[in-house]
């Protein structure tokens with residue numbers, strides 16, 4: 001095909017998605033079919049989604065459930081991380097098997113969401129030690145959940161129920177504190193640690209200090225922390241609920257520190273934390289209390305265009321760094337390289353033909369995600385894919401879907417790179 005005037009780049013890799021995920025009394029609105037198709041339209045050809053250990057269940061059961069959700073539905077290739085909710089001798093044993101046999105060598109633990117996902121410090125440390133031995137990687141959601149819960153309780157008691165209080169009860173210090181804490185554990189346990197969805201410059205500072213000491217600490221951020229801010233919570237009525245996610249959007253100006261972190265590799269890459277809930281009926285569960293709004297927002301489709309428009313076009317990053325933070329770094333960190341994340345003989349032909357002049361006006365009316373709002377409604381970005389290939393097969397051509405439901409395959413991931 002003729003790609004003159006365009007760039008041919010490795011397909012995007014989004015290592016943080018939540019498709020078909022039960023949460024907050026409902027389920028994320030994109031499943032593996034609609035979510036991966038939307039990803040492909042945006043130039044992403046591989047995702048790593050989070051399987052969840054069921055409460056009182058085994059890691060195996062969680063992994064089997066996620067295989068069922070994805071198989072026959074996914075339109076692009078996918079891998080899984082495993083969310084560990086209970087650290088017991090038996091789940092520790094299962095972690096070895098997942099890392100060594102099942103191609104799932106990354107485990108996510110939470111210091112947030114007490115009673116749902118949170119595990120205590122001792123459990124985090126045990127899981128880290130085990131992972132240090134089995135060659136895997138620990139991913140951490142770092143916010144101090146118990147302290148946040150006190151602030152939430154106090155806000156509600158004072159009658160402060162609107163969406164903005166979601167942000168006001170999750171101050172940056174509590175993200176920085178948890179980031180510092182889990183990095184310290186990882187340092188003692190001698191395991192690489194990867195901070196997911198880092199949102200605040202105070203947390204970035206903790207990562208940077210650790211990296212300067214030579215610790216294998218890495219972090220990702222997400223487009224919402226680069227392109228949106230606390231001010232979005234002050235939109236009229238219940239509109240602020242669109243942006244209820246954890247960590248929350250931060251004060252304007254914070255994004256400059258994140259861009260600097262991306263430029264200097266204190267931040268390794270940009271994922272989406274795509275976790276969509278419709279405003280109607282889903283986000284509305286929290287009309288009377290921000291604490292009941294399902295946490296999460298859609299992002300899987302617009303990541304590549306937002307980062308080109310806001311990163312490359314503005315001169316904040318160059319085109320090579322763009323490819324690194326949208327694809328190559330994720331492939332290397334999560335054990336997909338060199339099958340994914342590069343254009344080379346022997347690698348999968350996951351390719352994007354990217355037109356730096358193509359404009360998209362983002363709108364819920366035209367996006368491909370199964371959700372009734374777009375956080376960037378009305379925003380125009382310049383730079384978008386025109387052709388997307390998955391393992392050599394054309395799956396997107398302009399606005400046309402050429403792919404097949406179920407084309408996506410599970411990718412067994414190998415050992416984790418720690419040097420990034």
Ligand SMILES: [Zn+2]
Pocket residue numbers: 016018273275
């Ligand atoms: Zn997430």
